Amino acid sequence: MVALMNEGGFDLVTASGDASLRLISGKRVQPINTSLIPSWGKVDPRLQDAPWHTVDGVHYGVPYQWGSNVLMYNTEVFKEAPTSWKIVFEAMNLPDGKPNKGRVQAFDGPIYIADAALYLMKHKPELGIKDPYELTEDQYKAALELLRAQRQIVSRYWHDAFVQMDDFKNEGFVASSSWPFQVNILKSENQPIASTVPEEGATGWADTTMMHTAAPSFCLTIGSPARAVSFQCIWRSESPGTYSRSL
Numbered sequence: 001m002v003a004l005m006n007e008g009g010f011d012l013v014t015a016s017g018d019a020s021l022r023l024i025s026g027k028r029v030q031p032i033n034t035s036l037i038p039s040w041g042k043v044d045p046r047l048q049d050a051p052w053h054t055v056d057g058v059h060y061g062v063p064y065q066w067g068s069n070v071l072m073y074n075t076e077v078f079k080e081a082p083t084s085w086k087i088v089f090e091a092m093n094l095p096d097g098k099p100n101k102g103r104v105q106a107f108d109g110p111i112y113i114a115d116a117a118l119y120l121m122k123h124k125p126e127l128g129i130k131d132p133y134e135l136t137e138d139q140y141k142a143a144l145e146l147l148r149a150q151r152q153i154v155s156r157y158w159h160d161a162f163v164q165m166d167d168f169k170n171e172g173f174v175a176s177s178s179w180p181f182q183v184n185i186l187k188s189e190n191q192p193i194a195s196t197v198p199e200e201g202a203t204g205w206a207d208t209t210m211m212h213t214a215a216p217s218f219c220l221t222i223g224s225p226a227r228a229v230s231f232q233c234i235w236r237s238e239s240p241g242t243y244s245r246s247l
Contacts, residue, residue: 002022002028005029005212006026006028008212010212011211011212011215011216012209012210012212012215013029013209013210014208014209014210015061015207015208015209015210016205016206016207017052017111017205017206018109018110020061020208020210021052023210024060028212029060029061030060030213031058031060032059032211034059034062037062040062043062047063048063050063050208052208060208060210061208061209061210061211062210063206063208063209064207064208064209065206067179067180067205068180068202068204069115069177069202069203069204069205070177070178070179070180070183070196071085071088071175071176071195071198071202072168072176072178072193073174073193073194073195073196074168074174074175074193075192075193075194076096077095077174077175078094078095078175079095080095081196082175082196084199084200085115085118085119085200086119087100087104087175088100088104088105088106088150088153088154088175088177089119089146089149089150090149090153091152094174094175099153100174101153101155102153102155102172103172103175104153104173104174104175104176105157105173105175105176106147106154106157106158106176107158107177108157108159111203112147112177113140113144113147114133114203115132115203116144116146116147116150117129117139118200118201118202118203119200120139120142123200127139132203156171156173158178161179161182164178165185165186168182168191169186179205180195
């Protein structure tokens, strides 16, 4: 995503929360004028000035969608919902009497450090972690240490949602962090799957729609409300002869 925006050729991107600030700092996306967005007032206030798309009071994107990183589990192994993320961080036997080694997954990405930090907030309060996304050097090292230890039980890391769904259906995996997307699809297929938010809580994700600095259609940044309406038509591909590529 970031690499493609650096190459150019795209007007719009729906950027994940761990990519949006890189796009801003790299000057790949431009500020927007929220007063030209008629529905801005209906955006959840918690997201309007979110730090992953707002810098020094300047908005660089519009919140698109968000959700929790849930604990997905196999209901044939867990007759009751797991109460802790411990089952994916520490070696143990699961309710079916078998070890969790090789049967649990973790997300493949630096943002997963926050999940480790969230776990440590509950289980190592002496670290003083207040925000899993803002760590001191010692807190960061502790999170990395936990993740290195986790490698002893995690045989496969997931990144692609569809690959993870296949892993749960065919490869014997029974617990992992996941998105509601996978959970809902697997349940719709009558797979023995459910999800929960354990006692430690959960991290989340948020996508933001952003505009490239070189995008020719920049009426959200400068211009009149009429141009904003025109942009909305272009965004929805309702204007014949005008098309903006997007990621």
